[in-house]
Amino acid sequence: MLSFLLVFSSALIGCNSSSGQDAKETKLEIFSWWTGAGEEAGLNALLDLFKKKYPDIEVENAAVAGGAGTNAKAVLASRMQGNDPPSTFQVHGGAELNDSWVAAGKMEPLNDLYEKEGWNDKFPKELIELVSKDGKIYSVPVNIHRGNVLWYNKKIFDQNGLQPPKTFEEFFKVAEALKAKGITPLALGDKEPWTATHLFETVLLGSLGPEDYKKLWTGELAFDDPKVKGAVETLKKMLSYANKDHSSRNWQDASQLVAKGEAAMNVMGDWAKGYFTNDLKLKVNQDFGWVPTPGTEGSFMVITDTFGLPKGVKNAEDVKKFLSLLGSVEGQDAFNPLKGSIPARTDADSSKYDEYGKQTMQEFKEAKLTPSLAHGSAAPEGFVTKVNQAVNIFVTQQNVDQFIDSLKAASSELKK
Numbered sequence: 145m146l147s148f149l150l151v152f153s154s155a156l157i158g159c160n161s162s163s164g165q166d167a168k169e170t171k172l173e174i175f176s177w178w179t180g181a182g183e184e185a186g187l188n189a190l191l192d193l194f195k196k197k198y199p200d201i202e203v204e205n206a207a208v209a210g211g212a213g214t215n216a217k218a219v220l221a222s223r224m225q226g227n228d229p230p231s232t233f234q235v236h237g238g239a240e241l242n243d244s245w246v247a248a249g250k251m252e253p254l255n256d257l258y259e260k261e262g263w264n265d266k267f268p269k270e271l272i273e274l275v276s277k278d279g280k281i282y283s284v285p286v287n288i289h290r291g292n293v294l295w296y297n298k299k300i301f302d303q304n305g306l307q308p309p310k311t312f313e314e315f316f317k318v319a320e321a322l323k324a325k326g327i328t329p330l331a332l333g334d335k336e337p338w339t340a341t342h343l344f345e346t347v348l349l350g351s352l353g354p355e356d357y358k359k360l361w362t363g364e365l366a367f368d369d370p371k372v373k374g375a376v377e378t379l380k381k382m383l384s385y386a387n388k389d390h391s392s393r394n395w396q397d398a399s400q401l402v403a404k405g406e407a408a409m410n411v412m413g414d415w416a417k418g419y420f421t422n423d424l425k426l427k428v429n430q431d432f433g434w435v436p437t438p439g440t441e442g443s444f445m446v447i448t449d450t451f452g453l454p455k456g457v458k459n460a461e462d463v464k465k466f467l468s469l470l471g472s473v474e475g476q477d478a479f480n481p482l483k484g485s486i487p488a489r490t491d492a493d494s495s496k497y498d499e500y501g502k503q504t505m506q507e508f509k510e511a512k513l514t515p516s517l518a519h520g521s522a523a524p525e526g527f528v529t530k531v532n533q534a535v536n537i538f539v540t541q542q543n544v545d546q547f548i549d550s551l552k553a554a555s556s557e558l559k560k
């Protein structure tokens with residue numbers, strides 16, 4: 145009797161869990177870190193469009209909060225390891241996609257979808273390369289964010305007769321002038337350490353130039369090279385102009401300091417523009433302005449958010465419908481004007497973008513493209529994690545040699 149009950153109840157449990165499983169697998173689960181202010185508006189626009197087109201497909205927005213995937217990446221890793229992938233997930237083109245999920249054999253190639261949608265000449269070649277390995281294409285880019293942007297409060301600059309700095313020398317002059325007036329020159333919010341890594345990579349690019357910057361990721365330029373040390377000294381000096389409460393703020397809080405006129409400048413990717421215009425209702429070129437971060441004019445730090453098809457998902461056809469929309473002109477033009485990014489496609493409708501977007505589309509075509517470290521393109525996740533930790537220690541301890549040693553030690557991850 146007891147054994148009958150056990151068999152019977154386990155059959156019931158089995159039955160429940162398998163129907164639960166089916167429901168989960170037929171839902172289109174879209175995994176990202178786009179939640180809250182400055183992050184979710186673009187995704188919501190895309191999801192609304194999808195729901196209108198496919199009212200019968202149940203969509204679940206499975207976003208995990210935390211800038212730059214601070215928490216989402218860990219959740220994703222444990223799901224992937226447990227063979228429980230979301231239907232599709234946000235992943236940066238470059239190492240973050242290729243050296244982890246593709247290398248581990250966890251992604252389906254999408255060459256057929258590219259063929260069917262006629263995408264091969266619609267995305268820039270460099271972008272397709274970033275989402276490909278050994279001739280197979282593994283994800284669809286929804287956008288291109290620019291990482292090397294210095295945002296500034298226009299009124300502060302105008303009232304003090306200052307020009308936005310284009311070089312480090314100009315930056316420090318402007319910062320001194322602002323400090324003398326009692327204005328915080330640089331806003332930083334490194335409660336999540338990636339923002340300091342973000343600042344650091346722009347300083348590396350500005351100090352080394354695009355060619356040497358790229359050599360860091362191939363091992364052709366060592367992290368204890370005097371040029372890198374020089375960049376770290378510059379970073380240290382810049383940090384001395386930051387708000388004192390930087391470690392208790394996230395990126396939106398830091399952007400807010402500039403928005404409210406409590407700080408003059410901030411270095412952040414152009415998701416900050418989405419936040420300024422959509423959430424804070426600021427006007428482009430009136431309330432805030434922008435220039436490339438010091439020393440980086442003519443270079444474009446590329447950050448591309450992409451989505452792919454994990455192996456083993458039951459609703460692959462629904463996922464492909466979502467990817468088709470995400471890669472379409474319509475999808476990209478719904479998403480990007482809200483997100484602050486430019487469309488990944490070259491044939492999107494530029495009239496849908498503001499002055500910042502139009503200028504950035506133009507500059508993308510002309511600039512030297514460089515991969516972002518903080519946002520996963522330049523180097524494998526193991527390296528990025530170690531750099532985030534080292535940068536975080538550097539921000540508090542300011543020990544240049546110790547930081548260089550940590551970078552050098554972490555660089556063994558690059559060769560794996």
Ligand code: GAL
Nearest residue numbers: 210211212213415447449519
């Ligand atoms: C980046 C991502 C952007 C934006 C930002 C802040 O890694 O590519 O789309 O979300 O993080 O969270």
